[in-house]
Amino acid sequence: MEKYLLVIVIGIAAGALSRLALLRVDYRQYPGYPHGFVTHISLGFIAAALGAIAVPALIEPDYAAFTFLALAAQQFREIRSMERQTLESLEESELIQRGKDYIEGIARTFEARNYLVMATAFLTSLIVQFLGTIPGIAAGFVLVLISLLFKSGETIGNICEVVPAKLYFKDTILYVDHINIMSVGLKGRREQILRDGLAVLIKPKNDDARATIHDIGQRLAIAHTAGTILGTKKDVDLPEYTPMLRKDPDTGRIGFYIVPNEPDMKALIEAVKQTPVLESAASRPLKSKAGRYAAD
Known part of the structure; x- marks a missing residue:
């Protein structure tokens, strides 16, 4: 295998660089630093090694070694379960919970990124083997850049318009524009709200977006994102300050209310816009014939 050493090393380097590029701590504070980083970088290195070694295994051919890829796929599926369990345990202490849909989306992402790292390492090693070192290194950088395209998908800002709304009470009922949010009994709480x-x-910009934000999991993700970025005055004994989203059943528009630590409307609009569209919530009724008929 010594003659394949350069092929393997360059492939592993490209795969590991891809995983590093995809790994970051943002407003979600997950994965945690430094231990979460160590875990995911280590798994990324293993995925890169498996992808790089697959090329010599195919050329030799050593199909017994190649079958380790199937074993790796099983292990990466376990990563999804591990991430899901971790986030679900953290959920118990969250004042503004992510919701099961958001957690499942994060878990899928961590699993999928290991497959992406494996593919980057495999293709880089393949190009080094047949085209040479320089083309292989160049291809590795290109593949890393391509992998960054998968770093984030659609956001709420891509599918919806987010505008300031009027917050007011009718008797004890809180409204966002014309949308009923909840009843607040204490006068002092109403004044502070x-x-x-x-x-x-x-x-929503179209019926597809309307179906997406209809999903409860997607609405929980919006509330969690805004609450994480702006902070919130909600506490265990202040249920009235819980961020809430309610739908106008006639138009599909969503009214969102929050009592933030940082009362900045521009920041709130940006926080809502950058909330990711969850895979489990994304809906495309306009792609169906019945959906197109309903839209006409």
Whole structure:
């Protein structure tokens, strides 16, 4: 295998670089630093090694070694379960929970990125083997850049318009524009909500977007993102300050209310816009014939 050493090393380097490029801590604070980083970098290195070694295994041919890829796929599926269990245990202490849909989306992402690393390492090693070192290194950088395209998908800002909304009470009922949010009995709480609270209206751009934000999991993700970025005055004994999203059943628009630590409307709009569209919530009714008929 010594003659394949350069092929393997360059492939592993490209795969590991791809995993590093895809790994970051943002407002979600997950994976944690440094231990979460160590775990995912280590798994990324293993995925890169498996992808790089697959090329010599095929050329020799050593199909027994190649079958380790199937074993690796099984192990990476276990990563999804591990991430799901970790996030579900953390969920118990979250004042504004992510929701099961958001957790499942994060777990799928971590699993899929290991497959992406494996593919990057395999293709880089393949090019080094047949075209040479320089083309292989260049291809490795290109593949890393391509992998970055999978770093994030659609966001709420891509499918919806987010605009400031009026927050007011009719008797004890809180409204965002014309959308009923909840009843607040204590006068002091109502006064503070009007003083510190913010509200936005989320307008779907089409029926596909309307179906997506209809999903409860997607709405929980919006509330969690906004609460994480702006902070919230909600506490265990302050249920009235829980960020809430309610739908206008006639138009599909969503009214969103929050009492943030940072009462900045521009920041709230940007936080809502950058919320990822969850895979489990994404819906495409306009792709079906019945959906197109309903839209006409």
